[in-house]
Amino acid sequence: MEKITLASQLFQYLITGLTVGSIYAMVAIGFNIIYNVTEIINLAQGEFVVLGGLIMVFFHVAVGLPILIAFPATVIMVTLVGILLDRLAIRPIRQPSVLTLIIATIGASIVIRGIAMIIWGKDPFDLPAFSGRTPINLLGAVIQPQYVWVGGFLLVIVVLLTLFFEKTIIGKAMSACADNPDAASLVGINVKQMISLSFCLSxxxxxxxxxxxxxxxxMDYNRGAMLAVKGFGAVVLGGLGSFPGAILGGLVLGTIESFGAGLIHSGYKDAFALIALLAVLFIKPSGLLGSVEVTKIKKF
Amino acid sequence: MSKKFAIMAMVCLFCCGVLVAPALADSYKVGAVFSVTGRASFLGDPEKKTAELIADEINQKGGINGKKLELIIYDDEGDATKTNLAVKKLMTQDKVCVVIGPSLSGNSLAVVPLAEQYKIPLISCAASYKIVTDDAGKQRSWVFKVPQSDSMAVEAIFDHMKKKGIKKIAIISATDGFGKSGQSELVRLAPQYGLEIVADESYGPQDTDMTAQLTKIKGLTPQAIVNWSIGPPQVTVLRNYRDLGMTGIVFYQSHGFGSRKNIELAAGAAEGVYTPLGAVVTPEALPETHPQKKVTMEYTNQYTGKYREPVSTFGGHAWDALGLAVDALNAVGCDRAKIRDYLENKKGFVGQHGVFNFSPNDHNGLVWQDAFNMIVVKGGDWAMAD
Amino acid sequence: MLQIRKLPLIVFALLIVVFPWIARGVPAIANYPDLMVFAGIYCLITIGLSLLMGYAGQISLGQAAFFGIGAYVSAILTAKYGMNPWICMAIGMVAASIVAVLVGVPSLKLRGHYLAMATLAFGIIVFIIFNEEGEWTGGPDGLIGIPGLNLFGFQFNSVEKYYYLVWFFVFAVFLFTINIIQSRDGRALRAIHVSEAASSATGVNVSRYKIVVFVYSAILASLAGSLYAHYLNFINPSTFDLFFSIKLLIMIALGGMHDIWGAIIGAFLITFLSFEWLHFFEEFEIIVYGLILLVVTIFLPQGLAGIPHMIKNWLRR
Known part of the structure; x- marks a missing residue:
């Protein structure tokens, strides 16, 4: 077997880091959409990811629907769960404080996890890769076709969201709710609907x-909490409420983990990422791209 | 006031009634603590199912010495505090004859002092040698364990490597109890087999990608990789290894790989992987003359028949633990000290993971040559390796 | 909430004192004193956390780390070096307070979710250290051989003896904390919660107060950790993971964070729910647990400690 050069090793770490980071970034974007409208950190965000994987397994593997039908069907199902989450867990709270909202989302995530465990059992499930598992060789590093899909989807999500928030009336209305909900409802925006919509999107x-x-x-029923924590880390690193921040935060966390594992000590890779996160917060308390005002709004 | 008193009295009576009712005199109580849900549910879930399967079968056949086997199972959810509370409850309140479990090494270590304190035999379903051996190297008097020690799996792997002429290896393991324990045994025993460890990497039990660690290993060109983990990451690491095209490097999995589901999930990536496994998961591959052929085939048929899922290594541990407990109850009844003495001197118990021969110096009763067969994944199924 | 009335406190103390006798007589609750030991240990942590969250208005998702620091300092020094457990307990508290200052000074400048993430990150880092430094901590399998406690030859070697020891600590801490709340410092703390800017303008040294409370909560968590280690004679890292920090947060939220009684009620409730009562539901246990959280947050936003207040308001209407 030929020896792998240091340059290709580093390139491999980068590819791995960016792929893992893209997943974190997607979770982080989900956090931000809800946060921007409601100032809630939805800790059930990881459960959406788990449900996405498991429901897709059901439609695509168990029922045998083709991917082009199973994909949107899964997204719609999870979106319904998002609406239910808003209706059943968030909206009924009469005196919302940051702590009660956090506990409500934790409670909801526990319920979802429990139901997923009853439905799918405790074993992990697999999905076939979208375009096979034959790796692509690039500059001595190997890239799974699925990695390309991950990057591609992140890009598509970013483009669509940007168009949505900047070009459509509903998107602009949502941004307005984020800036000032009272003013938004004065100009006739239905804030409750906007909140529902934010849960749908995320x-x-x-x-x-x-x-x-x-x-x-x-994917198995128990993955949500860890994904939520990583996504939350990405959101805070990038700056709460900032979409470019969420993407940057996710990619940076993933990359630090990957380089930390490869170059220094794999047992401490999560610690490296978190130490970097703390260092950023201590220097810039609102995250890499966050605005100072946002951090002042809420306390416990 | 009198009304309140009446209600109180009724509540008390009800409580007493509830408690007295199930305490039938003509039953043997066996306690079990498994991690049925939570982070180690892949251990506890098959263990619970297996224990219930055996108990049902025994009771249908008329019980032990004409007495019913009453199995009390608690779920520790992988948590040491819960394990401690559950075992204490089994020992002091449910007053069981013998306790089987817990599923995890850490949790077993957490309750070892209780077994010694209350003088109730405990048959652990976890692997660490520390469960039965104290710091001075002596066997703890009231504690036994049925799973093979990690050192046995390591010796089986290293022995196989020696035969294949492998000299330079890399280790990759999870940072949980299973991974860490295997990793330390690999490092400890490697010099005895003349093996050089060129890389010693790890990953979190919930990690989604191990490409970075494997890339580092690839750069160091070992002849073989040993992975030590349980659950989904052992499949992910295998896929990443295939993706990186590390074809020249032989891949060994720990005995934690012992479920057909893992071959399925690896989607072809498991082909050619070596793993040391107990007889329980590969009954079809055993020769007819193998001493465990009969018990393993029976268990496989019963388990897959009832639960519609393949047997795993871990269910086999529960079979061995409960099987030994039942054997002891059959021989000496519910006398804890006699059960302990009986287990300590039990020879030739044919279980799912080997033929157990206990002695005062060995509360595990297995040797690696018996307890493990080197298995290779061939055509999507287990096959005996040469 | 300013005045802590004496009567409920005395009744509560009496109940705690006689409870083991009652439990001895009723087989159905024979194991409850054992659960109460853990409830007491958790009370020590939640009292500190309640002061930090309900009174000073700062969140911490890293309390499990301080709990762990106390437990590991006690465990390592007694099991590996044979030191006196009481001295180790004190060393643990000193260590926890040093760490709390080092972490608290930069972190407590952060607000809201940023503070939550910073403390969460700190908690995870400490957990990783417990897990990785196996030579000291025994790694993920844990540390065995931690001795029990004794005082002048008196062994705390049974559930009941340990029960009284733990609850002695809880009462001492509870009374001390009430004194803080009712003092000038307590008023300053509540002022910080209401408005940092205003309290700072009236001459309250906001950042000093926040750090002092953070350190106090860390010391209590560390004490609880030492008591836990000597009771179980065993510790492993997963006891001190981020999910335990979240569990503590849930205790505070269910009990009610604006009332120190809430800390105690929450610790009790979660201990008994998760260690005993919910077992009845078997596989459905976690769903029921989640639903309880949702129901309480929806219908009792002030937590269970807010119920008397709610009833009073309802009667007045």
């Missing part, structure tokens, strides 16, 4: 993340 993005992650790393 559930849909979570579902997409789950669908494309499962062929790489399998």
């Amino acid at each position: 559930a849909a993005i979570g579902a997409v993340a789950g669908i494309i992650l499962t062929p790489i790393a399998l």
Whole structure:
């Protein structure tokens, strides 16, 4: 076997880091969409990813629907869960404080996890990769076709969201809710609908993340919490409420983990990423791209 | 006031009634603590199913010495505090004859002092040698374990490597108890087999990608990789290894790989992988003359018949633990000290993971040559390796 | 909430004292004193956390780390070096407070979710250290051989003896904390919660107060950790993971974070729910647990400690 050069090793770490980071970024974007409208950190975000993967397994593997039908069907199902989450867990809370909202989303995530365990059992599931598993060789590094799909979907999500928030009336209305909900309702925006919509969007993005992650790393009912923590880390690193921040945060976290594991000590790779996160926060308390005002709004 | 008193009295009576009712005199109580849900549910779930399967079968056949086998199972959810509480409850409140489990090494270590304190035999379903051996190297008097120690799996692997002429290896393991314990045994025993460890990498039990670690290993060109983990990451690591095209490097999995589901999930990536497995998961591959052929075939048929899923290594541990407990109850009844003495001197118990021969110096009763067969994945199924 | 009335406290203390006798007589609850030991240990942590969250308005998702620091300092020094457990307990508290200052000074400048993430990150890093430094901590399988506690030859070697020891600590800490709340410092803390800017303008040294409370909560968590280690005679890292920090947060939220009684009620409730009562539901246990969280947050936003207040308001209407 030929020896792998240092340059291709580094390139491989970068590719791996960016792929893992893209998943974190998608979770982070989901966090941000809800946060921007409601200032809620939805800790059930990881559960959307899990449901995306598991429901796709059901439609595509168990029922045997072709991928082009199973994909949207899965996204719609998870979106419905998102709406239910808003209706059943968030909206009924009469005196929302940051703590009660956090506990509500934790409670919801536990319920979803429990139901997923009853339905799918405790074993992991696999999905076939979208375009086979024959790796592509590039500059001595290997790239799974699925990695390309991950990057591609991240790009598509970013483009669509940008168009949505900047070009459509509903998107602009959502941004308005984010800036000032009272003023938004004064000009006739239905804030409740906007909140529902934010849950829909972020559930849909979570579902997409789950669908494309499962062929790489399998999926089981118990994955949500870890994904939520990583996504939350990415959001905070990038700056709460900032979409470019979420993407940057996710990619940076993934890359640090990958380089940390490859070059320094794999047991401590998560710690490296978190130390970097703390260092950023201590220097710039609102994250890499966050605005100072946002950090001042809420306390516990 | 009198009304309140009446209600209180009724509540008390109800409580007493509930508690007295199931405590039938003509039953043997066996306690079990498994990680049925939570982070180690892939251990506890098949263990619970297996234990219930055996208990049902025994009771249908008329019980042990004409007495019913009453199995009390608690779920520790992988948590040490819960395990401690559950075992204490089994020992002091349910007053069981013998306890089987817990599923995890850490949790077993957490309750070892309780077995010694309350003088109730405990048959652990976890692997660490520390469960039965104290710091001075002596066997703990009330504790036994049925799974093979990690060192046995390591010796089986290293022995196979020696035969294949492998000298330079890389280790990759999970940072959980299973992975860490295997990793330390690999490092400890490698010099005895003349093996050089060129890389010693790890990953989190929930990680989604191990390409970075494997890339590093690829750069160091070992002849073989040993992976030590359980659950989904052992499949992911195998896929990443295939993706990286590390064809010249032989891949060994730990005995944690022992479920057909893993071959399925690896989607072809498992082909040619070596793994040391107990007889329980490969009954079809055993020769007719093998001493465990009969018990393993029976268990496989019963388990897959009832639960519609393949047997795993871990269910086999519960079979061995409960089987030994039942054997002891059959011989000496519910006398804890006699059960302990009986188990300590039990010879030739044919179980799912080997033929157990206990002694005062060995509360595990297995040797690696018996307990493991080197298996290779061939055509999507297990096959005996040469 | 300013005045802590004496009567409920005395009744509660009496109940705690006689409870083991009652439990001895009723087989159905014979194991409850054992559960109460853990409830007491968790109370020590939640009292500190309640002061930090409910009174000073700062969140911490890293309390499990301080709990772990206390437990590991006690465990390592007693099991590996044979030191006196009480001295180790003190060393653990000193270690936890040093770490709390180092982490707290930069972190407590952060607000809201940023503070939550920073403390969460700190907790995970400490967990990784417990897990990775196997030579010291025994790694993920844990550390065995931690001795029990004794005082002048008196062994705390049974559930009941340990029960009284733990609850002695809980009452001492509870009374001390009430004194803080009712003092000038307590008023300053509540002022910080209401508005940092205003309290700072009236001469309250906001950042000093926040750090002092953070350190106090860390010391209590560390004490709880030492008591836990000596009771179980065993510790492993997964006891101190991020999910335990979240569990503590849930205790505070269910009990009610604006009332120190809430800390105690929450610790009790979660201990008994997760260690005993929910077992009845078997596989459905976690669904029921999640539903309880949802129901309480929806119908009792002030937590269970807010119920008397709600009833009072309802009667007045």
